[in-house]
Amino acid sequence: xxxxxxxRTGQATPAGMGRHVPNAGxxxxxxxxxxxxxxxxxxxxxxxxxxxxxxxxxxxxxxxVDTVFGYPGGVILPLYDVWGDYPGLRHVLVRHEQGAAHxxxxxxxASRKVGVCLGTSGPGATNLVTGIATAQLDSIPMVxxxxxxxxxxxGKDAFQEIxxxxxxxxxxxxxxxxxxxxxxxxxIAEAFHVARTGRPGPVHVDITKxxxxxxxxxxxxxxxxxxxxxxxFEGHPRQIRVAAEAIQAAKRPVILAGHGILxxxxxxxxxxxAEKTQIPIAHTLLGIGAIDERHxxxxxxxxxxxxxxxxxxxxSADLLIALGMRFDDRVTGKVSTYAPRARIVHVDIDPSEIxxxxxxxxxxxGDVKRVLRALTPxxxxxxxxxxxxYFAELAEWRSASEGVSWHGSGAxxxxxxxxxxxxxxxxxxxNHDATLVADVGQNQMWVARYAGFRRPDSHxxxxxxxxxxxxxxxxxxxxxxxxxxEAWAVAGDGGFQMVSQELMTCVADNIPVKxxxxxxxxxxxxxxxxxxxxxxxxxxxTLPGPDWAKLCDAYGLPCFRARTPEEVDPAIRxxxxxxxxxxxxxxxxxxxxxxxxxxAGKGLSDLIETWEGEEA
Amino acid sequence: MAAMNDPLAAPVAAPIERYVPGTGxxxxxTIVVLVNxxxxxxxxxxxxxxxxxxxxxxxxxxxxxxxxxxxxxITLRGDSFAVEQMAKQLYRLIDVLKVQDLPAEGVVxxxxxxxxxxxxxxxxxxxxxxxxxxxxxxxxxxNDTVIVEHSGTEQEIDSLVALLGGxxxxxxxxxxxxxxxRGSGVVDIEGILRSGTVPAVPTTIHPEEGNR
Numbered sequence: 001x002x003x004x005x006x007x008r009t010g011q012a013t014p015a016g017m018g019r020h021v022p023n024a025g026x027x028x029x030x031x032x033x034x035x036x037x038x039x040x041x042x043x044x045x046x047x048x049x050x051x052x053x054x055x056x057x058x059x060x061x062x063x064x065v066d067t068v069f070g071y072p073g074g075v076i077l078p079l080y081d082v083w084g085d086y087p088g089l090r091h092v093l094v095r096h097e098q099g100a101a102h103x104x105x106x107x108x109x110a111s112r113k114v115g116v117c118l119g120t121s122g123p124g125a126t127n128l129v130t131g132i133a134t135a136q137l138d139s140i141p142m143v144x145x146x147x148x149x150x151x152x153x154x155g156k157d158a159f160q161e162i163x164x165x166x167x168x169x170x171x172x173x174x175x176x177x178x179x180x181x182x183x184x185x186x187x188i189a190e191a192f193h194v195a196r197t198g199r200p201g202p203v204h205v206d207i208t209k210x211x212x213x214x215x216x217x218x219x220x221x222x223x224x225x226x227x228x229x230x231x232x233f234e235g236h237p238r239q240i241r242v243a244a245e246a247i248q249a250a251k252r253p254v255i256l257a258g259h260g261i262l263x264x265x266x267x268x269x270x271x272x273x274a275e276k277t278q279i280p281i282a283h284t285l286l287g288i289g290a291i292d293e294r295h296x297x298x299x300x301x302x303x304x305x306x307x308x309x310x311x312x313x314x315x316s317a318d319l320l321i322a323l324g325m326r327f328d329d330r331v332t333g334k335v336s337t338y339a340p341r342a343r344i345v346h347v348d349i350d351p352s353e354i355x356x357x358x359x360x361x362x363x364x365x366g367d368v369k370r371v372l373r374a375l376t377p378x379x380x381x382x383x384x385x386x387x388x389x390y391f392a393e394l395a396e397w398r399s400a401s402e403g404v405s406w407h408g409s410g411a412x413x414x415x416x417x418x419x420x421x422x423x424x425x426x427x428x429x430x431n432h433d434a435t436l437v438a439d440v441g442q443n444q445m446w447v448a449r450y451a452g453f454r455r456p457d458s459h460x461x462x463x464x465x466x467x468x469x470x471x472x473x474x475x476x477x478x479x480x481x482x483x484x485x486e487a488w489a490v491a492g493d494g495g496f497q498m499v500s501q502e503l504m505t506c507v508a509d510n511i512p513v514k515x516x517x518x519x520x521x522x523x524x525x526x527x528x529x530x531x532x533x534x535x536x537x538x539x540x541x542t543l544p545g546p547d548w549a550k551l552c553d554a555y556g557l558p559c560f561r562a563r564t565p566e567e568v569d570p571a572i573r574x575x576x577x578x579x580x581x582x583x584x585x586x587x588x589x590x591x592x593x594x595x596x597x598x599x600a601g602k603g604l605s606d607l608i609e610t611w612e613g614e615e616a
Numbered sequence: 617m618a619a620m621n622d623p624l625a626a627p628v629a630a631p632i633e634r635y636v637p638g639t640g641x642x643x644x645x646t647i648v649v650l651v652n653x654x655x656x657x658x659x660x661x662x663x664x665x666x667x668x669x670x671x672x673x674x675x676x677x678x679x680x681x682x683x684x685x686x687x688x689x690i691t692l693r694g695d696s697f698a699v700e701q702m703a704k705q706l707y708r709l710i711d712v713l714k715v716q717d718l719p720a721e722g723v724v725x726x727x728x729x730x731x732x733x734x735x736x737x738x739x740x741x742x743x744x745x746x747x748x749x750x751x752x753x754x755x756x757x758x759n760d761t762v763i764v765e766h767s768g769t770e771q772e773i774d775s776l777v778a779l780l781g782g783x784x785x786x787x788x789x790x791x792x793x794x795x796x797x798r799g800s801g802v803v804d805i806e807g808i809l810r811s812g813t814v815p816a817v818p819t820t821i822h823p824e825e826g827n828r
Contacts, residue, residue, distance in 0.1 A: 062817055169660060170667045174710045177656075189816040194710060196818075223813035228652065229710045230811055335636045352704035355697055359635045 052181030052212040057086040059188035069100035073120020075209040076147030095501040099473035101131020106474030111481030122160030137464025141200035150210040151179040173201030181216035198231025199350040235366030244378035250319035259286035260324015266369035278382040288459040305445040309397035327357035337603035410565025416589035427451035435478040439471035439491035442524035445594040469498030493519040503555040506581035515583040640695030649688040650714040674792030725795040734784035
């Protein structure tokens, strides 16, 4: 989006006979003409006064921003023109704006800071949209900044103009159209406050070109006044007492730990509460990392591709304690048959999540960390022995379900490389301490099930939106957001081909992302659904890919290849040993399925655990 | 195993079919929403109700006693969960300051209608009589039409429209309901606006700690 077309108007107009302009002679018409010339002029404001673009850079620095992922274009150029004057701001030039948005997202998830991405108007802005939506569905704090055409041209279908705030309105926590340089300091401060406060989320700030280029003396605000944005942090004491009584009385309680535990930094409080009450913890996809999976009370991953024992525990529970999760359909399946005997205590900082998907018996609106801090002292200390029968049953279910659909030998069938084995070894060889960024599909479910997570923020995944192509750019962000941790993108060959251009960003900026390419030459999850649900009608799920070694060679990074279980460890180690971005090309079995699986529209008790017709 | 002392064997008073929010008995609700009077706010509210699949019957927007604050009156159908969910979703909008689900009783609720009715020399007297009976007003008399203005509850206007329908309605516009609770209780806009500021840069910002 870096080019502007040559002006088509204005040539060959007889002198003194200007082209007809609607409302000619009026102040508005003069302003529009002025804006048109601003848009095309190649302003180089050296030896300059402070302009809107400066105010923006200062505002970012005030919010401790150090890294911004972006892509230049016509109307955002004034910002790039001053960028060099702010050495504290690193700009990572991506190869597609979607990469910028995912990278800012991955940066935020790995570092717990607000991620920032940048694009120009029109296509630059629309290319950010998928990444902003991904952040919205997963409650990721992000500020997306776009340029727009000069204010007077808005609504004229100017070059690269689109109503981007209209587009992002339903998929952001809030958005702004800034038309005056004087508003930039206040808006940026508000945007960061809204993005990070309460339930986090993306905020989009669209700034007109003339706002970026106008002189401004506006100061950065010390305070923010948003009467319509006052999240509730403290849970209501009466509701907390009611919850405590329900928990005290429960015989088969299960904690459902969601992303809110991580977003709310409530890992310690979760464990303190669970240990005191001796209640097992199941987690959602984005709740991975809320508890070390080796903890005796960690029972595992729930939902559509979750462990059968976990879903069974939920279905037979008499009380669910939902903490910072939102009863997504991938978690509940058919709501009418979900946990039929359970009362539900639901703690969430966003009141709209309570009662949205399931009716709740004890709602508590509040920050999960503070609610747990208030709740735990009300609970009676329990010994594990008090729940001996319950725990024995859970343990039996667990060992039964962990023995099924697990190809721990490395060879799935006919010696073909098993994808779950690859993921398991990846977890082990990175000491379960790397940031593993999953893409979407089978690879994502294998990562969630078999990598083995111990550290908060070590698992990054596009849960709500399920955005294919997420892994590589998000891993770039994760690598820069947590430079002390190895960052691995685990992607299928399908999702990776959506964003493979970002390999060049990794090489050019020396972002040390390691890529585990799970190449089954298929859209694996599509193929699995076609096999199990669509009677083997395999349309458009076979996906020829490039010679990945040659592709890596062209981009200038090494590619290590593994086709058998024996080749897995050396390939991973070689990539780890390489100083810089590197790919491991795993050629995995082509028709392996992720099991168990809850077919869409079915309930948690309808899990398909084994599939006979695997040899399709 | 655990057949003897299986806690599940004990009688449990929980539903076997879990209630799915939004699928209960539908009623008409009137919601009052106070919003910042800024460009795009109506769009935000309209976009949200469409995206969240709420079934709006009418929406009226206008000024309040406080400059900068607008008041929307939304009528919609849904079960009590759906309406509560609508209110909570509205609160997610930063320009929404207050949402009130007005009770069915103790509320004044009116809408305004302009109705252009066919009225010839033969029927005009009869039309005027009906309008007078309903305490409506005649705003304009043409050769063969009159414009009737009427304000009242939705049912009152429905009933007038039904009667005038016999003469032939040529054109009609209705505003949608506006509503206010009876008695001295008021929505405290000033109180909401005085709810206090927060630091622009959190004190926790610190390169090592992060700023979430």
